[in-house]
Amino acid sequence: MGVAGSWLIPGFLSRCAPADPGPEVNYSGSVAIIGAGAAGLYVADILRSKGIKVTVYEAGNQIGGRVKSLRNQPAEAYPNSPLMSSDFPLELGADTYIGTDSTLGKIVQVYGLRTTEFPSSANHFVMDNTAKSAADWGSDPDFAAAMAFRQSLSSLAGSGQSVQQAVVAAGVGSRAHSLLNGMIGNAYGADNELAGAGGIGEEEALRTGDGKILVLTGNPLQELLISRFIGVQPSVKLNTPIASIDYSANPIVLTAGDGATYQADKVIVTVPVSVLKGGGINFSPALPSTHTGSLAKIGMGASFRAIVEFKRNFWGETTGFIFGSGNVPEFMSVGLSRSTFNATLQITVNGAKALAYSSLGESAINQILADLDVLYGGQGTQFVRRKFDPSTSTETDPIWVKEDWTTREYILGGYSYPLPGATNQDRKNIGQPINGKLFFAGEATDITGNAGMINGAMASAERCAEEVVKSILEPA
Ligand SMILES: Cc1cc2nc3c(=O)[nH]c(=O)nc-3n(C[C@H](O)[C@H](O)[C@H](O)COP(=O)(O)OP(=O)(O)OC[C@H]3O[C@@H](n4cnc5c(N)ncnc54)[C@H](O)[C@@H]3O)c2cc1C
Missing domain, CATH: 3.50.50.60 (FAD/NAD(P)-binding domain)
Structure with a gap:
């Protein structure tokens, strides 16, 4: 194949099937x-x-x-990329699944595969160009309003508004809009301006199961x-x-x-x-x-995935997702509890911002690093792992891969949203x-x-x- x-x-x-009884x-x-x-x-x-x-x-x-x-792609598509031999699986499309008790969760159990959970307590949230955990944001009123909004999404079933209109109507302060875009619109394959609050609310209300966010280890x-x-x-x-x-x-x-x-x-x-x-x-x-x-x-729009390798983890060894940075609604520290090095960031951008990344092509990495530099005081550019040219003994291009789903023939986007x-x-x-x-x-x-x-x-x-x-x- x-x-x-x-x-x-x-x-x-x-x-x-232990014995074949003939066609059912x-x-x-x-x-x-x-x-x-x-x-x-x-x-x-x-x-x-x-x-x-x-x-x-x-x-x-x-x-x-x-x-x-990534591991299932032909090596010639990613020549000399150290990411091809990463010590944990890297995904160009779907990466997590929700629920140990879901259809996929049950298949994983039958196969006895090891899984790693990304608990919500590991998430970081960006406001004022700073990424912090929920505990560290503490009682910040805009953060609290954003979390309350996220918690009560299912109550929006029946609304005709976009998610962004619902966010504004709920009085969430603008400092927290970007993080809600990462947690809702982007997670649903769009952005808060494009996605419908009612449809998303209805889907959240319908969903059953333990809701755990898991990856294969x-x-x-x-x-x-x-x-x-x-x-x-x-x-x-x-x-x-x-x-x-x-x-x-x-x-x-x-x-x-x-x-x-x-x-x-x-x-x-x-x-x-x-x-x-x-x-x-x-x-x-x-x-x-x-x-x-x-x-x-039903919409299905632009979607951009990138995976970037760093020399060291400067965003936190126990950090999971980072929601709400300006141009990257979702960073995921994909090596969490899976990699010895844990110095890889995965980027998922959907909606209007993904179109912008798509048009940047190979220079998209500069935008990603610039975003990280803002959040972490220049450490993105400082610590990105680069290829090494032995002939000149110099470091050259950053080590990263991208998948631009928007232009991928026969897919043409990320995933559907209301x-x-x-x-x-x-x-x-x-x-x-x-x-x-x-x-x-x-x-x-x-x-x-x-x-x-x-x-x-x-x-x-x-x-x-x-x-x-x-x-x-x-x-x-
Ligand atoms: C960047 C990204 C991140 C994601 N993250 C997650 C995640 O973390 N968790 C999660 O659960 N889901 C995630 N998803 C969504 C998940 O990947 C999809 O919902 C799921 O894989 C869709 O399966 P499907 O069979 O419906 O469609 P597809 O997997 O798209 O299969 C449809 C197939 O039809 C083929 N096709 C198209 N046109 C034709 C044609 N004319 N003739 C023949 N074949 C054709 C396509 O090539 C494709 O192989 C993500 C998706 C993307 C893009």
Whole structure:
């Protein structure tokens, strides 16, 4: 699958049926799945385990979609980067998951993988160009108002305001706006100006579980998906972007970018909502207005990830996330409790600021270091680890990698978020099956409050698999 195998978790762990009793669902037809991210792989796995014939069409050259681990990338893409051999897994896309008791949490437990928690007590928050822990901000009134606002997000369900309008309406002082942007808008794949308070509030109210924020201690997330879904991989056709789906026909006709055609009796679309909104797939007949109307209310915008290596940790050995710096809403001290050196910072920027980073290209590192310099008295530039040129015995460029999701073909952004006025019903609408032939999964169609996340993608796969099976057993 174009990925290194050395860290693979044994495949037998992903096959749990002790004896094969024959197909659970008798179906002579076939199901095509568009997209081999978490949702596509999981729905394929569920259907396959029921004896249904599946083929997964993936535009890219790897499985995983927005789960993309640095260690699983070809070395030539990151020549001479010491980050490729970091002593803990680095992630270019999804990095954390929420809940030991979530779908992903349970898979992690079955595999017996070690995890590291990022407790909220480890977070630092920026106001007045200073990063401090909650304990150190103490009773600062703006900080207290910001935390109270964050705590009561679920009470905003039903609001038609943007998050920023709700922040202002709640009277939170402007010193704390940037940190709330890091904790809310940016975390939800946007920024506080773009994201809808009502939709986010509704999702927070729906979410269940222990809410712990976890990372895998030693295993890249992409490798977990590869191992868990090893049984699906023979059914995946990589480098096969689907350009059009004619579901008026029987069987349905899929046309790939190179003009090749494929047939299926049912099709599951799991591509990012940005691809759907941008007309990346031509549907015939066009999608109904219930779908297009709700798609217009769900956003997916710019997203920029960078990982930077330092000579020493100057932000705090026990620090987890740092929220609210001017141009970097979220720093994450990704080596926390995982790395011997613990001197790596991960940057996640969504929304308008991500567009700015995207346009900076290779010089984005200067902006990141400048931000750190403001927060930590010049230590960003002073301590960034640089490549060493033995011919001149000098240090050269900073050691860092970036992933600009905004320009990544077939992804085109970060993850979905509700625009002001959107509700969970919009996510239900875009996931509605059409004529028992066309089905939808993927994080944006999650209705359990986990949209935008791997757990949401997986929950959507479970919902969608049930819908497909129902359409076979109880045809309309
Ligand atoms: C920077 C960043 C940070 C994130 N952080 C977290 C996090 O910490 N925790 C978390 O839970 N989630 C996080 N996420 C979100 C998480 O990665 C996604 O919600 C999840 O992986 C989405 O899975 P999916 O299957 O719905 O979509 P995807 O993974 O996007 O899979 C869809 C697949 O469809 C393919 N495709 C697109 N168009 C076509 C076409 N025409 N034909 C064929 N194939 C096509 C794509 O190549 C892709 O592989 C993050 C995402 C990003 C970008």
